[in-house]
Amino acid sequence: MNEIRLDTNFVDYLIIATYFVVVLGVGFVAKRYIRSSLDYFLSGRSLPAWITGLAFISANLGATEVLGMAANGAQYGVATVNYYWIGAIPAMVFLGLVMMPFYYGSKVRSVPEYLLLRFNKQSHVFNSVTFAVATILIAGVNLYALALVLELLLGWPILAGIIVAAVVVAAYISLGGLSSAIYNEVLQFFVILAALIPITAIGLVDVGGWGGLQDRIKESSIGEAGLHALEGTNPGDVTNPIGATWIGIVFGLGFVLAFGYWTTNFAEVQRALSAKDLSSAQRTPLIGAIPKLFLPFVMILPGMIALVVIPGLGSDQPNMQYNNAIPLLMNEYLPNGMLGIALTGLMASFMAGVAANVSAFNTVVTTDLVEPYIKRGQSDEWYVRFGRVATIAGIAVSILTALIASSYDNLMNYLQALFSIFNAPLFATFIIGMFWKRMTPAAGFWGLIAGTITAAGLFIGYKAGWIGFGSDLDESMWGAGSAFVVDAIVTVLVTLRTKPKPIEELQGLVYGMANIDESAKVKHKWWESPKLVGYSVLAGAAILTIVFW
Amino acid sequence: MADENREERAANLFDLRRIIGGVFTAWGVLLVILGLFDSDAEIEKAAGVNINLYAGLGMLVFGLLMLLWAFTRPLAQELGTDQAGGTAGSDDEGIAGKPDPRRE
Numbered sequence: 119m120n121e122i123r124l125d126t127n128f129v130d131y132l133i134i135a136t137y138f139v140v141v142l143g144v145g146f147v148a149k150r151y152i153r154s155s156l157d158y159f160l161s162g163r164s165l166p167a168w169i170t171g172l173a174f175i176s177a178n179l180g181a182t183e184v185l186g187m188a189a190n191g192a193q194y195g196v197a198t199v200n201y202y203w204i205g206a207i208p209a210m211v212f213l214g215l216v217m218m219p220f221y222y223g224s225k226v227r228s229v230p231e232y233l234l235l236r237f238n239k240q241s242h243v244f245n246s247v248t249f250a251v252a253t254i255l256i257a258g259v260n261l262y263a264l265a266l267v268l269e270l271l272l273g274w275p276i277l278a279g280i281i282v283a284a285v286v287v288a289a290y291i292s293l294g295g296l297s298s299a300i301y302n303e304v305l306q307f308f309v310i311l312a313a314l315i316p317i318t319a320i321g322l323v324d325v326g327g328w329g330g331l332q333d334r335i336k337e338s339s340i341g342e343a344g345l346h347a348l349e350g351t352n353p354g355d356v357t358n359p360i361g362a363t364w365i366g367i368v369f370g371l372g373f374v375l376a377f378g379y380w381t382t383n384f385a386e387v388q389r390a391l392s393a394k395d396l397s398s399a400q401r402t403p404l405i406g407a408i409p410k411l412f413l414p415f416v417m418i419l420p421g422m423i424a425l426v427v428i429p430g431l432g433s434d435q436p437n438m439q440y441n442n443a444i445p446l447l448m449n450e451y452l453p454n455g456m457l458g459i460a461l462t463g464l465m466a467s468f469m470a471g472v473a474a475n476v477s478a479f480n481t482v483v484t485t486d487l488v489e490p491y492i493k494r495g496q497s498d499e500w501y502v503r504f505g506r507v508a509t510i511a512g513i514a515v516s517i518l519t520a521l522i523a524s525s526y527d528n529l530m531n532y533l534q535a536l537f538s539i540f541n542a543p544l545f546a547t548f549i550i551g552m553f554w555k556r557m558t559p560a561a562g563f564w565g566l567i568a569g570t571i572t573a574a575g576l577f578i579g580y581k582a583g584w585i586g587f588g589s590d591l592d593e594s595m596w597g598a599g600s601a602f603v604v605d606a607i608v609t610v611l612v613t614l615r616t617k618p619k620p621i622e623e624l625q626g627l628v629y630g631m632a633n634i635d636e637s638a639k640v641k642h643k644w645w646e647s648p649k650l651v652g653y654s655v656l657a658g659a660a661i662l663t664i665v666f667w
Numbered sequence: 668m669a670d671e672n673r674e675e676r677a678a679n680l681f682d683l684r685r686i687i688g689g690v691f692t693a694w695g696v697l698l699v700i701l702g703l704f705d706s707d708a709e710i711e712k713a714a715g716v717n718i719n720l721y722a723g724l725g726m727l728v729f730g731l732l733m734l735l736w737a738f739t740r741p742l743a744q745e746l747g748t749d750q751a752g753g754t755a756g757s758d759d760e761g762i763a764g765k766p767d768p769r770r771e
Contacts, residue, residue, distance in 0.1 A: 129697070132697075136694075137690075140686060140690055143686075144686065147682060169683065301683050301686070304687070305683075305686065308687060308691065312691070312722070312726060315722075319716070319718075319721075320713050320714050320716050323715065324714035451712060451713045451718075452712075453710075453713060454709075455698050455701035455719045455723075456698065456713075456719050456722055459694065459698070459722065
């Protein structure tokens with residue numbers, strides 16, 4: 119049975135329609151509160167930690183997370199949790215506890231702007247441009263993934279799906295700026311959960327609970343090894359379906375890819391920068407890490423359930439790719455009503471992914487490229503207006519990049535490749551720049567260039583068939599690792615030959631010279647201590663990894 | 668002026684809880700009604716779980732809790748804690764502080 123057109127009725131469409139109305143409504147309401155460019159691009163730097171924390175995690179719950187993690191669950195089994203417990207959680211804690219004082223304390227409005235203050239204009243421009251390109255490519259991935267799902271499930275032509283989603287997101291971001299994006303992301307977080315929890319619950323009932331699932335997984339294509347996160351990952355004797363050693367998992371995935379993404383991706387960091395004080399900014403990724411600990415249960419489990427419940431998943435039959443795990447489960451189980459909620463949840467996740475990237479894009483283009491270099495000295499309102507134009511232009515271009523994404527059958531791998539090129543070198547430069555005062559501006563620039571070229575070169579070489587790798591994912595892990603190492607080496611070499619900035623100029627930007635935080639005067643309740651939250655979350659991740667070893 | 672901005676922003680926060688609460692309450696009611704009228708065939712499809720009913724109840728409870736939170740921790744209280752704490756000012760300063768290398 120390959121026809122999986124959903125049997126939707128007007129109730130489902132009613133639910134979807136109300137969601138769109140609310141989302142646009144939030145955009146209009148947010149617009150009324152915009153008085154300055156700070157309001158538009160950074161939400162006035164006034165948001166409380168629970169909002170920024172949920173937005174932080176929701177910005178990451180785009181199409182590829184929701185569909186891709188389920189797909190990974192079906193393809194690799196329990197080992198997929200490593201993305202979360204070994205990858206994301208430590209990275210988010212590191213961002214909150216270690217890097218946030220520099221990001222927030224330096225009052226930069228974006229990640230590239232930090233490079234300007236720490237290094238020089240060249241590194242600022244280079245990073246701004248590459249980041250702008252990256253966000254548009256990623257937004258395109260989300261648009262395309264949405265269109266795929268709409269076509270599969272509702273029969274909408276691909277282009278129609280892309281355009282409808284693009285227009286709605288363009289509308290609420292250009293109207294309300296970051297506030298609009300963030301409020302909707304918080305809403306989207308809950309809607310996504312409202313979609314995934316029931317699917318997981320029904321699925322577990324259907325297979326006979328966790329015990330029943332374990333039994334059926336043992337008989338499936340991933341076998342007993344598919345029930346373990348780290349067992350079977352010894353170098354030289356890899357039996358775990360994920361196909362990588364624990365070294366690759368911890369250092370490649372965990373350290374470079376995960377840290378690179380969470381600590382330097384402005385779409386994420388922007389949400390923390392919009393918090394109302396340093397403690398809230400620090401707690402943003404930490405608060406986000408709490409649901410992240412438990413998301414595997416609703417994101418990976420459905421994939422494993424789909425593997426045992428949907429015959430032929432992962433085979434060559436039409437519409438049976440792993441990416442379709444969630445849509446297939448929706449078709450399998452859900453009655454009208456709940457189906458509408460699930461569809462809305464999917465759309466919410468796609469829109470969150472597009473919106474996060476577009477709001478980061480409009481900020482970087484406006485405040486990092488246009489304002490300092492192309493059109494300086496304009497009024498604040500001019501920049502807000504330009505931000506709106508940039509939003510629309512950005513979305514328009516991402517419709518085109520959506521078509522690039524359409525040539526990939528595993529979007530998750532395409533994304534990891536993008537991250538290896540855009541995030542990994544940046545992470546190396548950042549980490550060294552934050553902790554090594556001696557690092558020079560020239561090194562900031564050349565390190566980035568070297569790292570980016572390395573990763574891009576490996577990617578192109580792989581695609582052109584000149585260099586061989588085990589898989590797409592293998593290439594991006596190697597690409598990320600190489601980019602990091604090359605960037606670091608070039609950074610050190612160039613630093614030894616060039617002049618550093620005077621130490622006073624590094625105030626607030628480097629380890630040991632963080633700005634004394636004015637909000638230290640604020641009385642926070644004991645449970646609001648960033649360190650407490652951070653270490654608790656790390657402990658939670660460690661415990662869970664051991665439980666599912 | 669500072670108070671007005673703060674008020675507006677606190678109102679934003681407030682709105683979000685109401686919005687989320689409102690949306691989920693409405694959907695919850697809708698789903699509960701559907702769940703009560705779902706046919707046996709539909710329930711069987713969902714592995715025997717009357718998911719519209721249960722998910723609907725869950726959403727309804729969540730929505731009501733959100734609204735409860737929004738109404739029992741009203742505007743004044745949020746503002747009160749903000750002012751007592753004397754939070755690091757950033758509301759109206761824009762990118763104030765040190766000399767701005769971006770604007771030469």
